[in-house]
Amino acid sequence: MADPLDVACATLARGAAAFAGTSSESRARLARDTARAVAAAADAWIDAAVAIKSRHESGTRPATAAAPHLLAEETATGPMGALRLLLITARALDDVARRGVPRSALAPHVLPTAGPEGAGFVALGLLPEPGLHDAAIMRGVTAVTRCVNPGGIEAFMRSWREEAGERPRAGGVAFVLGAGNVTGLAAADCISQIFEYGRAVLLKLHPLHAPLQPALREALRPLVDAGLLEIVSGGVEMARAGVAAAAVTHVHLTGGRGAFDALVWGADGPLAGGTPVLDKPITCELGNVTPWIVVPGRYTPRQLRFQADTVAASIANNTSFNCIATKCLVTCRSWRQREEFLGLVTARLAGLPARLAWYPGSTAAWEAATGRIAPGDGTLPWVFRAGVDRNHEPHWLTREWFAPIAVEAPLEADGIDAFCGVARNFTRGLPGSLAASITVPESLSAHERQRVDQLIDHLAYGVVAVNVWSAFGYALGSVPWGGYPGGTLADPGSGIGRVHDPLLLPLVHNSVLRGPLESRLTPPWFPWHSQGPRLARGVLAMYAARAGGGSGLWELASMLPAVLGE
Template identity: 55%
Template structure:
């Protein structure tokens, strides 16, 4: 490395001090500058991320593919990877910067966000077991859709609401707390060491952006070794933050990372990874340790550690279109990124007596079996696949998705004992003779699974009033940072304005899915959890469905639209240019 650790940290300390003196308008301008750079680097970022996943670039031509900025899909075996990498890398990061800039502009004008106009008081839960009651009232702040980003078109019928504790009890008390948070939290200062994940190229940049704009910290970003080819590209994509002395991006060995952890100038640590990485970092080993054991890490840490992600299917009558769309959404949430996501669906929970169960599972199975096996690019994914499935992996290095139906958790507990970073998922059934009985069992089952990051629920539109009330109570009582109705919880992460992290209450001894949150550009105080909702049938078809014939073109089109918005345009022309690809993918 050209720069020593000491010189990097001194530069970041100086940049952080300058950043502490920036008012909200200047911070908003900095975020918008970074958004424009992301847009300019989107194609190179995507190309490199695809190459990391061991897919051939040999079929690309200088004039016919993403490298030329034309938005053409490369004609090779895994076109869905291009759509995934464009969407989860530059697109998601660009959107995060846009919502961050917009929030800072509103803070400058109003001392808080205009989302106060969409703030609702919610009473504390008054029924159910005492352990499930909130100790204080909450407020609900609607943060999605963002009309300036055309969410009402791209995400028709979707919504996202953030629940925050409100011990003051009144709307005025919460707004006062929010205004105070919007001033104080971005001025925390210091230098954060961000230890990036290797499964998605956009995670580490997003973690850094949140530290810089939500906490006012400069960031030393250590990328996962898999992402070493992205150092130069990400440094260019986030050049305004690098030039401001707020960001340095490196790839280094474990010894260097340990030196950074021990450096006095590092004041905070943020990790996105697994339980083993957290234990090694905090406790010095992967053993659980004793409750009275002292951590070896003496600095404050926030983290996101993944989840055994459940999807609950509430029994009832669904139309054919609803059943197909929901089955496709579940299948896509399993297959996306070779199931190497912290929120890839790993267990589907159904009612054994549900009359449409066989049809629903057959649709999921057909979708997954229709996908070609994909490269086992992530370290350990082959060994995990073999351990979980008790099969030998194919010698060609391509792993098919394994979907087990009617799993017996007692006979094969390994399926649900940990988050498996490999393309596999299972379905379990519960015996219930009513919706009320099913949702009660489903909630208890999910709460016994490792993790509290995110969960999804599919529920019918019709049915008795009492059944609808049961579903509403289920959404309220699931102890997850994000609860998604009729959609994959990953949307909450992609939107950027929905706080992302485990359910409150995690500790160093029991971190569950992590401590703290990211993606809170609105600087909301006392975040408890978020609930996102979608229709049972969505249109346009989501481009992240791996079988979408125009997924890459649509992801590229959204990047172009966001780029136009970052450059001062309304983005309408870019939106209209996507219509042919929307219709071809319908």
């Protein structure tokens, strides 16, 4: 009897070969069909995700009802995110069919900022995304992707046309190893591999997400029916079999450095020898000890509170089991408002209920970091430790703690100039290069502003976010997502390659997001927002309406009472 995995891979190889000859128009239709399927399966997806995160890592499940924050988070990071990515992908493919490049109206322009080897950058503003009502939903947020300048705008446009025409037709079969912390990551990785690289996908779900398999299969049914996707679940043996399958031509991993090293180098790791055991190309996203830098200066009480709340929410989201959960708050020790800011962050986290330890290994991680025994009720209390010195307590900053833990590292600096220099050097010593956030005061002189802009330009991260959580870079769907350029098999940093690049941009360097320093409205992703689940459902319904050919305006207007009612 034929091995089921071999049969699945043979189906995928045929599907990839057929897909290579399809037009951009037909690919856009497939993306929209998949968006409609995601909308139809959204309830089942959310229910499965909530059930997964309502069960302790030991396998026991509390009898309590799902908390509102859980419903909001699983809606936003599951089907809502997949819908947005598919809608952007479909529009981009339509544009490629008509004009040769996605979103030609983006008007790329040359920046004076020096890039690698002295080259400048070509910049493209990615927001708002047409038709998705970003002006209302992403109020005040901008996103600019910086690409290495190949010699002017005409040369860049040629590169972009070549990239848009060739990359989505690469062909082959990708073996995707899905992450276990966010249910939407595996789906997004599959969408990216299929539409951005032209590969069929054999997806291995993380063992934690095995209960999600039926809902995810229905959500992505058009891709399954097209012979472009097969979904399996399993552990290490399934991973080995998938990597070894003859039809698999590419491997993509979203996970940790340990999993990457095991795949590429084997049990002995990269230092034992010089030859990888993996003989296939691999791309990956490996996480980050995510910093949030606060530039010293004078902030109003409203600005200080809003930024402190944003930092706290970025720690608390998904129980801090995120590759971009803020893990290190970087401050200036002599900043006059430092103690007040730390007090606001501490108080906000202290006011949140402890969350269940649902991610495998999280209890052991929490205990190893804190040196304490976790509570017997299965929850993990929030830990925010101020005043950490990397030289005396290095364990807080030498690994990405997948636990509700964050620290503050105050740096010695006299003035903005000095702080920008030491902050840049400090972040270069942190593991990872995926994303960073930075809070910048309005009360800066022209010289100080220039110095801070230089810091932002030269932070070595795939996404740098000003006054906003860097996770927005992933949530937007159109921002290329991955580690800072330069990752290798021996030293991958936060990863090799990128996902979430539906605009098929060439020569990507990194992206810079900017958001408001304060807001009178509580952002719906803050876990204490009383209307969070309703608003997440509203955005999901709006995207579903767009996928079905509607305007989404009714769904958008229906959210107004929830926005104003907070």
